[in-house]
Amino acid sequence: MDFTEYEIAVKKYKNSFSAKYFPLISWDIYITFFDTLKKALPDVFLLNKIAVENNWNSNWNFQKELTSDTVIVVTDSNLKIVFASKNIVEMNGYKPEEVIGNSPKMFQGKLTDSNVSKEISSAVKEQRPFSQIITNYCKDGSLYKCHINGYPVFDKSGRLINFIAFEKIAA
Template sequence: MKNSLSKMACLDLYLSKLSKEEYDAINLEEEDYKEKIMPLISWDVFEESKLKRLEAIERKTDIDIIKSFAKEHKWKNDLDLIFSKHDFDAIVITNRYQKIQWVNNGFTKMTGYSKKYAINKHPSFLQGKLTSDKTKESIRKHINANKPFKEVIINYKKDKTPYKCEISVFPLYNNKTTHFVALEREVV
């Protein structure tokens, strides 16, 4: 069944590219073709594949940007290891005073805030009344200890919708910690 669906989808594509004369020359029996016609499903597969490729390109671009920051600041972190072991939608880089220096497009998609708006703000601008004081304190302790950590915090989107955000934070260092990178994703 799957194979015949695939063949029909390919036939649909082929026939759609023919001129009227080429189509008429094939001389398909209309009744036979109508009985076998299937919905065009190959577009779903194509679009899903295209979306995955675009996401992979965007992810690689984000990582390359961070690697250029790493080169500039002479960070000694193994960024390839960090990015290979953690799922994320958004990336936030802060300086050692926790002021945002850079965010990726995933941050904008996840929160609704533009890159321009986020720059030079503290990530706490995403917090609100449901954000746990205990979680905020835990994050502060981990940052002050300069140790990597993972937390789930309730943040707020630009439209004031709360969401659970899993953050994996890593100090970025040369001889000392100069920045932090947070890999973030919305969780259920």
């Protein structure tokens, strides 16, 4: 059986529509990305607001970071958390409002490697970037390995204003 004429007719018919067909799988992928983006946008707005209000001398693509399963935590220069992205709850069970005002040490405990903690403290005191994997504690007491890329944030006059950490579950 030759279906060539039928296939040509179907193709001609489908091409006559102004709307094009897409496989359902493409919509599933897009919707997943769109939902992630929609959840991240309020955090992106707040982070940009913090950057402008504090006259940051740095630029980060917060939207890209927050749509790639990265948690963002910002502290003031005294290491009190002033911002945590909403997706922190997926990492460790804490809601942003539960961590704001606390030190990031709230995530550490008995099994946190003190040497790694000291290395992070040293980098913070010296106002230099760091990248470390540290054992942290979830709200329920369970452990997770956290890969932290931390950076001091200076204002345009060179004064230390904040610290920012981009955190992911370590593999």
